[in-house]
Amino acid sequence: MNRTARNTLCVLFLALALPAGAQAGNPTASSGNQLYANGSGIAITGLSNIQIQNLATLAKVWGFLKYYHPAVTSGQRQWDNDLLAAIPTVLAAADASTGNQAIADWMTARVGGTVSPCNPCAAYDTSDLYMGTNLDWISDVSLLGAGLSQTLQSVYANRTPATQTFYVSLDPNTANPIFQNESAYSTISLPDSGYQLLALFRFWNMVQYFYPDRDVMPDDPAGSPNYWDDVLQQSIPQIAMAQSVLAYQQQLLLFIAKINDTHANLWSSLGARPPMGSCQLPVQVRFVQGVPVVTGYLSTDGSGSGLQIGDVIQQLDGSAAVDLVAQWAPYYADSNQAARLRDIGNAMTQGACGAAAVSILRGQQQLSLTPDRVPTGILTLTSNGEDDLPGSAFQILPGNIAYLKLSSVVAEYAADYIESAAGAKGLIIDIRNYPSQFVVFTLGDLLASEPVNFAQFTYGDVTTPGAFHWQNPPIALTPAEPHYAGKVVVLVNQITQSQAEYTSLAFRAAGAVIVGSTTAGADGNVSTVPLPGGLSSLFSGIGVFYPDHTPTQRVGIVPDIVVTPTIAGVRAGRDEVLAEAIRVIERGPLSESGPARKPLLH
Numbered sequence: 001m002n003r004t005a006r007n008t009l010c011v012l013f014l015a016l017a018l019p020a021g022a023q024a025g026n027p028t029a030s031s032g033n034q035l036y037a038n039g040s041g042i043a044i045t046g047l048s049n050i051q052i053q054n055l056a057t058l059a060k061v062w063g064f065l066k067y068y069h070p071a072v073t074s075g076q077r078q079w080d081n082d083l084l085a086a087i088p089t090v091l092a093a094a095d096a097s098t099g100n101q102a103i104a105d106w107m108t109a110r111v112g113g114t115v116s117p118c119n120p121c122a123a124y125d126t127s128d129l130y131m132g133t134n135l136d137w138i139s140d141v142s143l144l145g146a147g148l149s150q151t152l153q154s155v156y157a158n159r160t161p162a163t164q165t166f167y168v169s170l171d172p173n174t175a176n177p178i179f180q181n182e183s184a185y186s187t188i189s190l191p192d193s194g195y196q197l198l199a200l201f202r203f204w205n206m207v208q209y210f211y212p213d214r215d216v217m218p219d220d221p222a223g224s225p226n227y228w229d230d231v232l233q234q235s236i237p238q239i240a241m242a243q244s245v246l247a248y249q250q251q252l253l254l255f256i257a258k259i260n261d262t263h264a265n266l267w268s269s270l271g272a273r274p275p276m277g278s279c280q281l282p283v284q285v286r287f288v289q290g291v292p293v294v295t296g297y298l299s300t301d302g303s304g305s306g307l308q309i310g311d312v313i314q315q316l317d318g319s320a321a322v323d324l325v326a327q328w329a330p331y332y333a334d335s336n337q338a339a340r341l342r343d344i345g346n347a348m349t350q351g352a353c354g355a356a357a358v359s360i361l362r363g364q365q366q367l368s369l370t371p372d373r374v375p376t377g378i379l380t381l382t383s384n385g386e387d388d389l390p391g392s393a394f395q396i397l398p399g400n401i402a403y404l405k406l407s408s409v410v411a412e413y414a415a416d417y418i419e420s421a422a423g424a425k426g427l428i429i430d431i432r433n434y435p436s437q438f439v440v441f442t443l444g445d446l447l448a449s450e451p452v453n454f455a456q457f458t459y460g461d462v463t464t465p466g467a468f469h470w471q472n473p474p475i476a477l478t479p480a481e482p483h484y485a486g487k488v489v490v491l492v493n494q495i496t497q498s499q500a501e502y503t504s505l506a507f508r509a510a511g512a513v514i515v516g517s518t519t520a521g522a523d524g525n526v527s528t529v530p531l532p533g534g535l536s537s538l539f540s541g542i543g544v545f546y547p548d549h550t551p552t553q554r555v556g557i558v559p560d561i562v563v564t565p566t567i568a569g570v571r572a573g574r575d576e577v578l579a580e581a582i583r584v585i586e587r588g589p590l591s592e593s594g595p596a597r598k599p600l601l602h
Contacts, residue, residue, distance in 0.1 A: 037187075040084045040194025044091070044240045051091055054099030055197065055240075056233050057144070058083075058090045060137065061103050063205025064152060066167060067465040068159050071111040075166030080183070082110045083201065084194045100145040113151065118158040122463040130458045130543070131215055133466035134208070163462050168210065175459035175471065176525040176541025177210040186534030193240045195532040196248055200239045200255065203529055203537065204232050207259060209465035212458050212524070212543035213553040217260050231258045246272055248533065250331065257333040260554060261539050262497060262522035264333045268536040273347070274328045279373035281349035281356060283307050287341040288565050292321050292348055294360075295570050298379040305371035308362060310571025315359035316349065324348070335521030335554040338494040342520070349373065363571075386433035387495055389578070393417075400424050401585055406503065407433035414443045418484045426487035426585030428578070429507060431500045432516065438499065440506045445480035447488055447510035452477050454509035455502065457524070458543035474547045477510055488512040489581040492519050492557055498526075502544065504557045509547075515581045517564045519556035 047055075062083050066072050072079050086106045093099035107113075137143060138152040163170070169178050182202065188195055207214060208228060218224035235255045242248040249272035256264050266272065282305055284296035292313040297303060313321050325344055334340035349356070355370045388405040389395065394417050395403045402421035406429065409417075421427045444454075453474035461467040490512045492504055497520035505523075508514055527541035544552045563580045 036081055036084050036194070039189060039192050040087075040198075042084070042087055042192070042194035042197075044193035047237045047240065050093075050095055050099070052233055052236050053096060054090050054093050054102075055087070055236050056229070057096075057099060058086060058103055059197075059201040059204060059232060059236075060208075061107065061144075061148070061152070062086070062201060063208060064135075064138065065107065065111065065155065066205065067165070067209050068155050069111050070115065070158075070160050073160055073162065073165035073167070075181070077110060079167070080198055080202075082106075083198055085110075087194055087197060097145060100148050104145070104148045104151070107148075107151070115151075115154050115158045118160070120161050121157075122159045122161040124464045124467065125469070128470045128472065129467060130470050131212075131468040133464060134214070135466060159463065161463050165462060168462055168465075170459065170462060171525070171541075174525040174542060175457070177206075177460055177527045179206060179210075179527065179529065182530045183532075184530035184534050184536065185532040188532060190245045190248055190533050191243050192532075196239050196242060197236070199252065199531040199533070199535070200232075200235055203252075203256070203531065204228070204235075206527075206529055207539065210460045210527070210541075211259070211261075211539055212460060212468050213261060213540060216551060216554050217258070219260070231255070245533070249535070252531065252535065252537075253331045253333070256537055257330055259333060259539060260335055261333060262335040262339045262520045263524075263526050264537060264539040266531075266535060266537055268534065273331045275324070275347060275350045277351035277353075277373070279351065279353035279375050280347075280379070281305060281307065281358070281371055281373055282379055283349065285313065285345040285348045286565075286570075287345050288567050288570055291567075292325075292345055293567055293570055298381060299374070306369045307358070307360070307371055309573070310362070310567060312361040312567065313348070313358060314361055314366070315357070317351070317357050321348075336518065336556060338518045338556070339497070339520040339522070342494040350376070387493060387577075388430040388433050388491075389575075394420060396420075396424065397428075397582070399582065399586065401582055402427040403430065404428070405430040405433060406435040406439065406500070408436050409439055409443075411437040411439050411442045414439060414446060415482055417443070418446045418482050421484060421486070422482070424486065426489065427484060428489050428491065428581045428585070429512070430491045430578075431504055431507075432491050432493045432495050432577070434495075434497065434500050435503060440499075440503050441477065444477045444503070444506040444510055446482060447484055447507060447512065448477040448479045449483065449485070449511065450479060452509045453547040454506045456545045456547055456549065458545070468543065471542075475506075477506055487585050489584050490514050491577050491581055492516040492559060493577065494518065494520055496520060496557065498522055498524075501552060501557050505544075505546070505552070508557070508560075513561065513584055514557060514559045515561045515563055515584060516559050516577045517562060518558060521552070521554045521556035523552050 066079050089102045090099055093102050141149050166181055171178055218227040238251045242251045249269040253266050253273055282299040282302040283294045285292050286295045294307050294309055294311040332340045332343050351373055353373050356373050358369045360367050386407045388407055393405055393408040397403050402424035404417055453476045456474040457471040458468045459471055490504055490507050493516045501519050501523045522540055523544035524540040524542040526538040529537040563577045565576050569576045
């Protein structure tokens with residue numbers, strides 16, 4: 001990946017939702033895509049265990065053939081239609097053996113019973129392998145039966161060497177997967193069990209074969225060897241039997257959250273995620289010391305709500321805040337708890353317009369208030385996406401300390417910022433936000449005193465889907481002038497996500513000290529996932545690691561000096577993270593400083 005390409009590593013953050021109905025093209029395979037234009041005709045109101053098992057097997061076989069069989073990878077089949085044709089027969093199977101035979105017969109009818117020998121054949125390079133294909137199941141005769149298993153193994157052995165197929169290719173600059181020729185079927189009428197299963201099967205297989213963080217999805221990878229298979233079986237009845245558009249969207253939210261990726265969400269349908277409502281209280285809520293706290297106002301008259309900065313929300317409309325968080329959390333597709341609580345806090349006071357019943361703790365005093373929820377359209381919600389200082393991007397703080405916030409940084413002024421900071425005691429770079437422009441190299445090179453690697457990527461393999469390889473060489477900073485030789489402190493927290501985390505990686509490698517709390521744990525360019533019903537999701541498309549192969553996904557950027565806000569600090573209006581950064585600069589070299597540094601991850 002060249003330097004110009006690396007500068008495109010700029011990804012979606014927080015609530016930048018894709019438009020409803022976003023899709024990556026319309027299938028043009030020769031068998032046509034209009035067979036089920038008015039609906040699949042499949043209505044499922046109940047499923048037995050054997051039906052769930054057989055549908056799960058169909059999902060895996062269909063996905064494997066989608067990315068491996070030459071008749072499908074070349075675009076000769078409208079593979080969505082073929083799936084919808086298979087479902088009724090598989091549902092009718094009385095047992096696993098009959099189900100496997102139904103799948104085998106369907107496969108023979110659609111793509112033939114044998115595969116021509118490949119010439120040339122795909123090569124499977126393991127010299128730079130990060131993660132293998134996870135295809136042991138195609139050899140499992142007890143799962144598939146001997147005939148079906150043998151056929152799938154033959155398909156694998158004779159797979160195409162093409163690096164772009166009908167349904168997937170890798171971005172030429174960033175190498176994240178592009179899922180072309182996937183229709184979002186925006187005009188179908190829901191509920192429709194067939195299309196709902198298509199959504200599940202499509203997304204599940206995209207993750208199975210092209211999600212670079214597949215190995216860190218479970219909270220306990222070592223204890224969940226069949227995690228993604230289990231998610232498929234658990235999700236089949238919930239998604240197939242969803243009896244309304246809202247129920248379908250909410251079941252997809254629950255499924256997508258199992259990826260544990262802050263980039264992944266049902267971005268087209270966040271209104272279906274609880275708490276639902278077009279209004280909210282005019283206050284900003286953050287989780288501080290583990291509890292929801294009012295940290296600001298979202299309108300000029302927000303103080304008229306009666307809520308004060310520093311108030312701890314204990315109950316909303318008669319429900320304990322801790323119970324609401326537990327109830328809502330499964331719908332939030334976040335990499336770690338810091339990001340999940342951030343997103344829940346942003347949405348926490350949403351609901352029906354009008355008076356809300358709120359119980360708060362103000363210091364030692366418990367109060368009951370009835371502030372009004374107001375339409376979100378009249379609120380200023382941008383403050384939910386940053387925790388930096390108001391004012392200009394570059395400032396000189398009291399005590400002659402330079403300060404640069406990336407939420408309004410201008411890349412072409414990078415040298416000017418450095419020259420303006422030259423006479424200061426040190427430079428604080430605030431990345432408790434999302435950078436307005438990509439400055440990883442334009443600014444990072446000015447901080448580096450010598451060439452230094454700061455990141456390494458992994459990417460998927462179109463010729464052997466499911467495998468992931470290391471990108472080489474690692475991504476590096478190259479020193480440039482004017483060089484900043486002073487002390488640099490970078491501020492991060494749960495708002496620091498994706499490009500902001502990538503930027504933090506680079507600046508840390510250049511010698512900066514990271515101060516703050518755990519970041520959102522989702523880095524790397526995103527890939528779009530169109531889903532039936534005009535819906536759209538995303539997931540992180542490349543794996544991002546430190547040069548020593550320590551992961552960043554779900555972990556985030558672990559600070560060198562951990563500082564988290566306190567309720568007392570919020571109430572007093574103190575920026576405790578910034579205050580610690582100032583202390584780090586003023587007290588001299590780190591070896592002489594107070595708080596012990598956490599070990600660096602590189």
